[in-house]
Amino acid sequence: MDKNPLQPEAVLLNAALQAARDLGLDTQLEQREPKRAAARAGAVVRIGRRGKGQQYVAEVRRLLRPANLGATLHQLDLQAAVHDMPGLLVADYINQDMADALRKQGRAFLDAAGNAYIEQPNVLIWATGRKPVAKTEAPQAGRAFQPTGLQVLFALLCHPEWVTLPYRELAARAGVAHGTVGWVMPDLQRQGFVADLKGKRGTRRLFEGERLLALWADAYARQLRPRTLMGRYYVPALAGWEEWPLGQYGAQWGGEPAGALLTNYLTPGELTLYADKLPGPLAARYRFAKEADMGHKAVVEVRHRFWHFPEDEMAAPCVPPVLVYADLLATGDARCIETAKRLYEDHVARLVRQV
Template identity: 35%
Template sequence: MFSKDEHDEILNEHARLVELKDSLRELGLKIDMKYGKSHAISGADGRVRLSRASGTAQTYAVVFKRAVPSELASALHPHTSLPTLVVAGSITERAASVLRERGINYIDEAGNAYIAWDDVLIDIRGRKTGGRTGASSHRGSKAFSRAGLQVGFVLLSWPDIAGKPLRRLASASGVSLGTAQAVVDDLTKAGYLYEMAGERRLGRAGELLNRWSEAYSTRLSPTLSLGEFEVPDISWWRDAKEELAHFDVQIGGEAGASLLDRHLIPATLTLYADELPRSIIGKRRMARAQQDGNIHIRRRFWTMTEPSRIVPSTLIYADLLASGDPRQREHADRIRIHDDRLASLDRL
């Protein structure tokens, strides 16, 4: 049986699909969606079947999103065993292009769609949305709010902290005790936290990493910039280990990933700090960039520390996905397999 909240969410999602039936009918498609334990599907919001009058049909793992910008299109995780259909309020043209390149099917409220299986190919572009915001992308809004994502990051980076007192989790995440409690409650209801022998533990961590990194790309990542800078050559960081450590600056993004994946040659440098490291900016003659520079300085949003020149690989992974760069997406997939911290999450 579903809880009241789950039942209400199911009704809401079903209503959204009903609103799309006319658009799908115009495309010559019929849609069926079923709920219940026998139809439950991990890592997606439901299971949907599209069919044509000729009899050909395809079953999808359906994912609801409020809106899909290019950053989210890159960060989205396709289902592992079924083709994925994204149902969104709006999808930007760049995001649609990324989804098509990745083989992810989609339809939005304006009627833009890419649906392909066997001999079926529907590709509609350029329609403008009517302004409705569409579906919420996550159950458990506290867990995937900005503050909630900070808590999720700490849990994914240091899973043992799940069993520690809640006050410690709140402090490490840089959030209030009340926020930490609300996030833990949401994650417990969703099955990502559970109790064993009286101790709270992290479960289904690989699935949580998928959802966390997707939400991070649109909700938390855009709020972290301390400044964009430009230098002719970013390679100075390789020989500046002591300098960066002295000012408590850690390396993330492509540069951090290059220390985990030797196949990657970084074109940008991402630095995480509590505040702008003005001494380093001056010494390295960094010029302010009007838009995206080749050096990104970002706010460190957690207080948990470890003796490492790079940020936790969970954040490196998420930043690669959020870049919107297919090349960085490939490296993200590679380090998820080979990095011990990320690989261990997929085993939890």
């Protein structure tokens, strides 16, 4: 019996490379799981034809969905920049809509079903419409990446120094039960994200912040974000949204409007606000409607504010940048992903690169 069986991601990578060979491409796995600085790639592969080809740094992702596509692409971009080579997205299955979006952005991809987009000098592979050959099991990411665990991780990513807080205080700020922190911390220690410096008690800190953020953003989009939606409403127009006095109603901007305010780059296509409950007076003032009609076509999402940070942060115009970043990526929209990249460099990177 093989004492060192391949991990599911390695099996997936092998299957995708075989599917590429079936399309007439030459493939070679040159390095598995290369590490450089904080970036971790799934592999470095060479793909081409007739002795000529291109090196790619690959991001291997099981259960790729529109909700976590943005987080996956940003992680791939970070790896590509660090390793100084183009990125290759490898997945179990990429549906037609995602394939079209990836090709439009010029992003190379392969999946295990045989769908692919590879463009090089004298090489063009564009194959879509092939169905997945088998159902993929969800990756086991540990209890820390379950919904309430993700709330704890959110608090730690926003404030890495809180890793030293008593469990009860951290739980209160994350909006979870005390016992939740009690099982999240050991799981983070097991995965190498939390440890005591030189084994000394009282010196606990976070490690590998960039990788932790990438995993959190992916899991957040799939597991926690859908639970935060309290309602989707329609208003007559988005013009003048910057003047909405959210603070008077205990609410904060998130998503696209927060991205616009923090980067001065994006024009929101819809509005997202976070609050403890639907701010009724605000909804009445701006004529929220539950159904779209001729006079109500602009979208406003109201999401639950699940955290309990210090008062000055809860009164800020926008939710924490880590959440804005994740929400923008979760849209899967190219302009939102670009805004998320800018937000990452300006507001988020300093938090995760210090750990």
